[in-house]
Amino acid sequence: GNSVTQMEGPVTLSEEAFLTINCTYTATGYPSLFWYVQYPGEGLQLLLKATKADDKGSNKGFEATYRKETTSFHLEKGSVQVSDSAVYFCALVHGSGNTGKLIFGQGTTLQVKP
Amino acid sequence: DAGVTQSPTHLIKTRGQQVTLRCSPKSGHDTVSWYQQALGQGPQFIFQYYEEEERQRGNFPDRFSGHQFPNYSSELNVNALLLGDSALYLCASSGRQGGTQETQYFGPGTRLLVL
Numbered sequence: 001g002n003s004v005t006q007m008e009g010p011v012t013l014s015e016e017a018f019l020t021i022n023c024t025y026t027a028t029g030y031p032s033l034f035w036y037v038q039y040p041g042e043g044l045q046l047l048l049k050a051t052k053a054d055d056k057g058s059n060k061g062f063e064a065t066y067r068k069e070t071t072s073f074h075l076e077k078g079s080v081q082v083s084d085s086a087v088y089f090c091a092l093v094h095g096s097g098n099t100g101k102l103i104f105g106q107g108t109t110l111q112v113k114p
Numbered sequence: 115d116a117g118v119t120q121s122p123t124h125l126i127k128t129r130g131q132q133v134t135l136r137c138s139p140k141s142g143h144d145t146v147s148w149y150q151q152a153l154g155q156g157p158q159f160i161f162q163y164y165e166e167e168e169r170q171r172g173n174f175p176d177r178f179s180g181h182q183f184p185n186y187s188s189e190l191n192v193n194a195l196l197l198g199d200s201a202l203y204l205c206a207s208s209g210r211q212g213g214t215q216e217t218q219y220f221g222p223g224t225r226l227l228v229l
Binding site for chain 1: 120147149154155156157158159162170172202204206217218219220221222223
């Protein structure tokens, strides 16, 4: 079945370091891919998305490229800030029309130290 | 433009009780999905409502039921609560744009603790 696998956390970085969080997926066909972010005590916020192969999603300095050949959607940011500390979830939706359900990875905790 | 809202924010129940959680979708959205997020895990899909009917269901027992109203708001009901039902319950709304599934937007969640 469809699934998403993320790199184990926590990831601890110093401020202004480069960030990569790996995400790979298993799915038939052409799912849409998402990164959501969850700050402590809050719900999920959409960070970025990509709906077809080679699409690049970007937002707030974060980027991820839909790589069908490697079934990956790795999240990157050139220079992280303390305020980026949160849990990041990679997800896919697979289904036509309004029947799609989101399948999430287990989440990766990012800690950025000043 | 109000986003997805959920109530209550926190809830404490005891085993065997029943609970109802509520969700109002983002303006213009007609589809509501519910997810359960256990501590330290990713959200798990419970079910999705569209046109007041359950369109799709995840691997959850019949103790979990829902409803969608004509104004697209939704309720999640859980009967015979178990300790393992303690979790953050997230509601997400979406709408159809150009005939395809639009992105799901999440509410802040309801944190349920079962004692």
